[in-house]
Amino acid sequence: MARLGDLASVIRSKNAGPFQVTIDIMFADASEYRRTLESPRFTSAEIARRYGIAEEDVALIPFERVRAIKITIPRRWGSRGSGSAGDRDVYGAQQHGPLVDLEID
């Protein structure tokens, strides 16, 4: 068992436009990349649960060439897009938080 934040060399989030947030998880080592992808705990359903969204709204895209996994989800904060009323993270730069402590088999 290891935490995703310890396995990854980069784990970051950022706006992909005002209405989506995209999370990049990069690995220094191919075995850690595969271990994460193959882990039964690392699923669209678990990511959806952690962000309080529907599973079909999670786009999980492995990018083997650079040992990275991209996750794109709808923005959770703001009445209408980033920087609107009630936002908590205008750039979406700290929205990877719910995944950092995810336990990977």
Place this chain on the structure above:
Amino acid sequence: MTDEIRIVSVNGMLGYGYELESLKAGIDSKPHLMGCDAGSTDPGPYYLGSGKSLVRTDQIYRDLKPALVGAVRNQIPFVIGSAGFAGAKPNVELTLDVVRRICREEGLHFRLGVIRSDVDKATVLRALEMDEIEPMPGAPSLTRELITESTHIVGQIGTEPYIAAFEKGAQVVIAGRSCDTAIYAAMPIWRGFDSGLALHMSKIMECGAQCAIPLAPNDCLLGTIRKDHFLVRPLAANRICTPESVAAHTMYEQGNPFLLYEPEGIVDIRGADFTQADRQSVRVSGSSFAPTPRLKIKLEGARRIGSRAFTIAGARDRHVIDNLDVIERAVGDAVQRNLNPEVIRAGYELHFRYYGKNGVLGELEPSMVSPAEVGILIEAIAPTEELASYVLSLARSSYLHCPFPGRKATAGNLAFPFSPSDFCGGDVYDFSVYHLMNVKDQNSLFPVELETI
């Protein structure tokens, strides 16, 4: 056709700075184009809504002067895309003011092309009625009110209007809101190079040396496009590009790492090959391109939704920290009870954020650790600054003195760092429009104006 086109990206954001040595190395490479991206939606809707720039005018001046002077004196075409941050009319005007000031100081003369990106509300309303408009992924739907209430609506300019500016003899192009790729891809596409390679190279170049190691959005990058490949190289001697740093950068800020959606079509980078060409350069080939069957332009609009007032305070008492939810509900009720009916009718919002507990993630916060102290941000949004300040003042005093079961520190729930405690945060906007609109002719939507400086 020339064998190659060399392009210098001055930096990833005009105003963020760059190394003058890198700029000199770029000019010494005798490029066919120099450019920089000057905008983004990342900092939110305020800059489009208000027409102001996130980057201060002095920063724009400082970055623009050596680059513009170097380009014009060496007869290198120079472009700025998304001028003044959001690319609406006032944003473009503030950039033009800086350009004219530099030209006066340095005695520069050239043909200037200005491309406006403002889209008339009547055009957007007509597109809505004709069902010629669709939301971007994740964006809510559009209404007539959202369009009419927008202070500015801009469209993202693609490569064609830039090409029109070059064809008309513009040596310097200042453009409103632009697709990041159009800034660098227009010249090679105009000169007959492959669109897929040109757009892919431009996607990497739009962030300056962000694709390099050490990464730096605030430094220069050289892109060289040839018949069947392109090369990228950082212009600072201490930086390098590697196949992985460049490939990884392609996924940055993109919802999909393999497909770049541009008005011209879709670039598919799944077949792209990244190899080390020399110590600093990476060679990229194999990105393919499918032209769009129907031209769609991305629209961005912002509308004012009110004014903001806020206060920040700390709580160090465990009983307060354990009862934040209880206090928040009681404060909300107290404010509602104490406001005049006309203020309630005008509408207001109260937001509470608890830094140290879940300020960033709200209900998504997985950590349940009870903090020793919590930073409390109380925010009021109302139609006017006066009303927002009034609502906030009520909320602040209610919070300070709010009773709750088990309260022991009966003198006050909050530690304020400042006197006065309350601040005005200015106008609040939202993204009223973030949609794709079917467009027949980009050049008539984004006309080029020419002037001689």
